Amino acid sequence: MIDYPFLAFVAFSTIAILGSLMVIFKKNPVASAFALVAVFFAFAGLYALMSAHLVAALQILVYTGAIMVLFVFVIMLLNQDRPVEDFKSSSGTFKVISGVAVSFLVFLFVKVAFLARGIVPAGDWTVEKMEEQGGNVKSIANALFSDHILQFELTSFLLLGAIVATIAIAKRKGSSGRTAP
């Protein structure tokens, strides 16, 4: 019997890791951006594998649909769609230290993750229970709009603030916004 979920996991995680490496090593920001899109899709797959369907859907909607479009748009706007050699501009030592530090850090995180196993008491929101409650989306929505309603409302303020801030920052001084940059 073929273990489809495992195969899917291997495939998605490979795409994600390779994609993320491409994000940081591609010289052209546009290439990076498209690699990132691939990573996002792979992530959506991973979420789906863990029965987190709502998150998977939002991953595609928000990240791929909104954020990445924004990125690509800005890249085009700033004429950055050409290769840059900036990876080479940091010194070798810096790169080596960074690499070693980061990989060590990741190793430690993994170790912590295993150390921390069993410390947090298990809840009762098993996949089966979620299905009983009307599915993943409904369970989350219930939690979101009852217990976490305050945080939810606060995020709306955050978004509003971000919108205002972005307009204020990106707007050209003295211009009414009609003239193209």
Place this chain on the structure above:
Amino acid sequence: MEISDSLSFLLTLPLFAMVLSLVVPRAVQRGYAIFASLLFLALTVYESSGILFATSAATAARFAVEHQLQWLPQIGAKLSLRLDSVSAWFVVMNALTAVIAFSSKGVWYRKSPKLFTALGFFLLFGLNTAFLSQDLIVFYLGYESVFIPMIFMVGIWGENQKASAVFRFFLMSFLGSILMLVSVFFLLSRQVKDGGAVSSHLGSLIPVAGGLPELHAKLAFFGFFLAFAIKVPLVPFHSWLKDVYVLAPFPATIWMSAILSKLGVYGMIRFVMPLFPQTMGTYQGVLMAIAACSVVYAALLAYRSNQPKALLAYSSISHLGFVMLGVFTMKNQGALSAIFLSVGHTMVSALLFFLLSKIDERSEGLDLGVPRGLSQQFPVLFTALFVVMLASVSLPGTLNFAGEFLVLLNSWPVSTLSTVVAGFGAVLGAAYMLKFYQQMGFGASSTDPGKQGAHAEDLSGFELVLVFLLIMAVVVFGFQTSIFLKGN
């Protein structure tokens, strides 16, 4: 003991007044500041009236109020406020100092008055936090928060060359307080090691400090001691003081000498004494010698100063030496006398700087080099100054005399030599205060009255009433000492 949350008003009201001061128009800012601080003083006295006016120590203890709020459970910090016969005096003094400081020299209102008032109320808040808190972390926060308004006040409204003075002030005070924080954390870590619940409440730290090995106890003690010795300041740690006092605007100087220095006194009485009685006992001789040297050394330097603000700054160190002498007796009576004298010192030093600010408004430059004969021009102002000066040299019949007398009476059996040395400081005190007064008040009037312009009026109105009431308090409490001593 009554559990009440009315105590938190002592913290929230200054904050409220601070916010409100940003809304109040500039023109009525001074009136607002004085009015609000008077109101706050009345409230503080009302809140602590049960303690202040109790006839015996036992009654006062019954009126003590404690109030707790959970704050940072992870490090065991609770917002634990306590108003008892120790803190009540300091809280009242704090409110009183604010009234005097806000009523002092009006020149600063020309430049950003709103900010000044707001800073003043923030100072009130920070000091009350420190004076009320039973929790060392919260105490530390209050203790440190006082820097912010102080540095702004000196920095914005101070005189020239204030940068290095502010820097020193910050450097030394911060050095001390950071060592104190380290000591607090050290005690907390001992708690963790001992496996008990982590709490920075004084009550739960006392057994921890008591169980420390000798060397550790000494180190922790020095962390606390240094912080408070710098704050008071005691003599080897005083070098930040003069320049800051001189360059700060008058209200800030009033605040520093009248109440900020009391933070050190309060910390020593409230925290160091119960936490490290043994270590303090070991070093008692040295501590008393330091206090006595503070008295004499600062008095000599005051005698040498020709700048009235510097002279009063040194005199403040000198008098606080007496207070610390009382604290270091490590006896209940000594500490009571020290609190008593602290109240006197708060009133008198605030009044001295206040009156000096009034003189400053009315004359060109303050220099003790030549006699100025101002007392004929401003008889009321100089009469007030004279009486306050007498209180400062602790003439019998004033609050300061009773305090100083009791301090020395209690320190005499503990360390006769230190007491004798400090006693000579009292003679020097008379010498420099007389010099201070005489050079400004006496001699042929050197300034042309016409030159003084609009400021050439004598003390009057609200200021006169304030000064008169305070002087009356200094005299009346000089005889009615039972309010402080409660038949102990």
Place this chain on the structure above:
Amino acid sequence: MTMLEPWMMLVVSLVIFGVGLFGLLVRKNLLVMLMCVELMLNGVNLSFVAFSKIHNSLDGHLAVLFVMTVAAAESAVGLGLVIALFRTLKTVDSDQIQILRD
């Protein structure tokens, strides 16, 4: 039964996080750096969901929703800043942007 275990997801998430961090450290292009931040956030998201699965809890999912909101806001403001910076400094190289130093 499948061989897929949630802790494998954790490893993937940490690797992605690490790659993102490394990129943030070594790349100089602000746009790429912002992308690296997104990578790191995604790595964290994945671990949230994985922990959620491990502990049978909904909190992880909720956290992911909030992180996504923050990420959206962050990238919007971040990109706005990049535009503004590009207008004034004509570059998106982080090494060139040191006007706050000294």
Place this chain on the structure above:
Amino acid sequence: MIITLLVFLPLLGFALNAFYHFNSAARKREPSVWVAGLIASSAMVAAFVCALIAWARLKGSAGVGPVLEESLFSWMNLGALHVEFGYRFDRLSAAFTLVITGVGALIHFYSIGYMENRGSARYFCYLNLFCFMMLNLVLGSSLPQVFLGWEGVGLASYLLIGFWSKEMANIAAAQKAFLMNRIGDLGLLFAMFIAFKFAGTLDLARLAGFEFRPDVATVFGLLIFLACTGKSAQIPLFTWLPDAMAGPTPVSALIHAATMVTSGIYLLARLNPVISQSTTVLLVISAVGAATALMAAITACFQSDIKKVLAYSTISQLGFMFAACGVGAAEAGVFHVVTHAFFKALLFLGAGSVIHALSGTQDVFKMGGLRKRLPFTFWTFTAGWAAILGLFPFSGFFSKDMILHEALVAAHGNPWVFGVLAFSALLTAFYMTRLYVLVFFGESRLSEEAGSHVHESPLVMILPLVILAVASLAGGWFGVPVHLETAHGEGASSVSPAVIMALSLLIAGVGAFLGYRKYSGTIQVEATKDPFRVDEFYGAVVGRGVKSLASFFGRYLEDGFFQKILQVSGAAVDLGGNLFKTVQTGSAQGYLLMMVLALLGLMFGLVFGVNGYGN
């Protein structure tokens, strides 16, 4: 409540005059001397009446050492310390109270005339304040209360010496008086601490009955005596008194002759039982008293300022009183206090009258021949002169004679003390006659200007002089019974009082004769000089010592050492700052790497359990 009333009447006068002063100042009006003076004087007269009533009651009450006691409130209660604020009126206090209120009232009246054009309500304020404090001193029931009066009179003395505050010389004199007194006060303060430590009380009555350990009694006695030397201008703290003459003359009469300076005698007499416990203390007191009497008398012979002569004479007479206390005859000292108060106040007021008449001239070599032009002043001054010389039947005769007798025969009597005192008495007669002759006899040496409007003083000044002259004449007779009684009590002594009386009359006669011989003919102007130069010595040693100590501390410690520490710490901070500045590259990624490394360290600690937190 008669005692409390008596003490607080001057305070009431003080308050009224203060109000009057500020009220006039606010209306930009000169306060009237008559209004202010009458307020102050009537307060004093009322206090004198109260004192007489209290004295009558005291006489009426039976028992040995009758006492009137009034307790007002509890002043200080802390631990074992209980200080009551109250008054106690016994024979000793009565003597002082009567002198203070009686002579005080006269001087208040006199001041109205003397200060006519120069005074203000302020002056009478201070004068009343002084009387209030002085009464607290002699009537207070505990040492702290005595201390209140003790420092309070010092304050009033300061204010009155420096009354003419435009002259910085006056202020300097006032300051000197205050500071020297403060040094003495320290003795009293420390004595209180010792008393509290060993006797556990500061109440005067209980303290007087306490038996101290011998060494403690010595230290206590010496500290008390130090306080007395300050207030009563004895060696070594006497140099302020001549300078104190800078104040208005009635002030010199009241404070620096009649009352304040005798408070040392009061304290010694009050604590006599304790003082007598140590022979060392008694020896020191009698030696210092006798030495002061001699030294001041010698100095007085070289003074040309009329007030300075009287000032040194006061110091000398105080020396007599101390010597009396020292030989164990405190009552003789107190007796002399009373008579001295009469005649020295009289002499000062007479001198004031002369100065007033000559519009401020104080140099005796610029006077002369005033006998005719100032007849009332002359005759009353004569009474004072006779009294201080000790001529029979003037009061000084009885008291001085008593002291001389006691010096020889009392329990701690000593022929040396007697000899020195007798010689001082001779000198007293000499310099007083010198003064008397120079001022009132011979040719007029007045300057043109001063001579042109010499006038006898107004009635308000003359009347007190006359009353005091009568008191100087009669005052001695009150003490006679006591005198004889003591003389008989010492029946074992080999020297009869009569011999001493004759001897002291002889001494006075010889002194007066010498003085008259030397100054009745042509006058050679003598420059003032201080043969002992103690004042200059203090200026050079103590004054300069304190100053140089201050500047040493200031220069080397405050501006040197502590500044250096600050500089070093500042430099250390700078160094640290520069060190860390190299890390602050400004590159965001550099900072980020540091964050990562720090995080790495933290994680490392967490995972591998540094400090035991990992498990």
